[in-house]
Amino acid sequence: HADIALYSAKQSGRGNVCFFAPSMDREVRARRQMEHDLRLAVQRHQTFLAYQPMVASASGEIVGYEALLRWRHPELGEVPPEVFIPVAEESGSIVQLGEWVLTAACHEAAGWAEPLTVAVNVSPVQFQLPNLAAIVEGCLRRSGLAPHRLQIEVTEAALMRDPEAVRSIFRQLKALGVGIVMDDFGTGYSSLNSLQSFPFDKIKIDKSFIGALEGDEAARSVVKAIVGLGRSLNLAVVAEGIETEAQWRLVVEEGCPEAQGYLFGFPEVSRLTPELPPAAAAASRRQGP
Ligand code: C2E
Ligand code: MG
Ligand code: MG
Ligand code: MG
Numbered sequence: 001h002a003d004i005a006l007y008s009a010k011q012s013g014r015g016n017v018c019f020f021a022p023s024m025d026r027e028v029r030a031r032r033q034m035e036h037d038l039r040l041a042v043q044r045h046q047t048f049l050a051y052q053p054m055v056a057s058a059s060g061e062i063v064g065y066e067a068l069l070r071w072r073h074p075e076l077g078e079v080p081p082e083v084f085i086p087v088a089e090e091s092g093s094i095v096q097l098g099e100w101v102l103t104a105a106c107h108e109a110a111g112w113a114e115p116l117t118v119a120v121n122v123s124p125v126q127f128q129l130p131n132l133a134a135i136v137e138g139c140l141r142r143s144g145l146a147p148h149r150l151q152i153e154v155t156e157a158a159l160m161r162d163p164e165a166v167r168s169i170f171r172q173l174k175a176l177g178v179g180i181v182m183d184d185f186g187t188g189y190s191s192l193n194s195l196q197s198f199p200f201d202k203i204k205i206d207k208s209f210i211g212a213l214e215g216d217e218a219a220r221s222v223v224k225a226i227v228g229l230g231r232s233l234n235l236a237v238v239a240e241g242i243e244t245e246a247q248w249r250l251v252v253e254e255g256c257p258e259a260q261g262y263l264f265g266f267p268e269v270s271r272l273t274p275e276l277p278p279a280a281a282a283a284s285r286r287q288g289p
Contacts, residue, residue: 035087038071047072053065053264054238117179156188167198185204205237214246
């Protein structure tokens with residue numbers, strides 16, 4: 001069967017796959033098996049969404065949730081997205097998986113008691129679909145979710161292949177009233193250029209900068225600069241990957257308006273009842289820093 005260790009080693013890019021000494025044959029078979037299993041994952045009800053809260057930095061109050069795809073494989077257990085998303089992207093099944101994510105996230109969010117935002121990650125591969133905006137529109141219509149409650153998170157990789165086609169999709173999404181977020185900001189090749197040439201509404205400071213915040217003046221300068229950039233370009237800014245009170249205090253001091261991270265809540269499954277996901281309770285009990 002598909003071998004997670006094998007993929008993890010490959011994904012980590014350390015080139016140490018040979019450490020496991022797999023035969024080429026075994027590697028290829030494991031990969032094909034995972035591709036095959038991924039294609040059937042939705043219809044076999046192995047996929048679900050976990051929601052992680054996003055909070056207003058100053059108060060800790062929840063303003064929305066990010067939907068994160070989970071895959072529970074009958075033999076492998078929960079396979080991390082870092083492992084299966086690249087396989088789904090290369091084999092094309094991300095198109096069907098991504099549509100399921102959009103449908104499920106809109107449907108679940110439409111049932112929440114409070115009209116909070118829901119952020120959905122959309123793969124660069126999905127941005128090659130000329131009908132992506134129509135797919136999003138269909139999900140909104142069928143779920144009844146107000147378009148302004150939906151945010152689409154994209155990484156810079158999505159902008160690279162065919163910028164004009166992507167610009168057109170962005171325009172259509174904006175016309176629907178959907179928000180567009182640049183995820184993992186600061187890790188791409190030309191983040192600044194992308195920001196001025198695509199109509200983003202929000203930027204997410206990559207968690208690598210947040211992780212380095214304590215005791216690293218340079219990381220702090222980067223956060224300060226991104227917050228300033230957001231202010232002058234009139235973009236919302238989120239700091240992702242906040243794990244400690246000290247990191248929270250620092251992003252508040254730098255004036256970063258929103259935050260997300262394990263400190264405020266882990267990704268958790270949404271209850272089907274029209275209530276907030278469970279993380280809401282814990283996070284909303286928190287006081288400001
Ligand atoms: P992302 O969109 O940047 O999501 C943030 C990731 O950081 C999530 O990992 C989340 O669980 C994790 N995280 C949140 N808070 C913290 C923290 O305080 N510390 C640390 N160390 N990590 C934190 P996850 O759920 O494993 O997802 C990993 C990546 O997989 C996502 O990164 C996204 O790129 C991709 N992904 C997840 N769901 C989907 C999906 O539905 N569609 C697509 N295309 N990609 C997805
Ligand atoms: Mg994201
Ligand atoms: Mg991110
Ligand atoms: Mg990421």
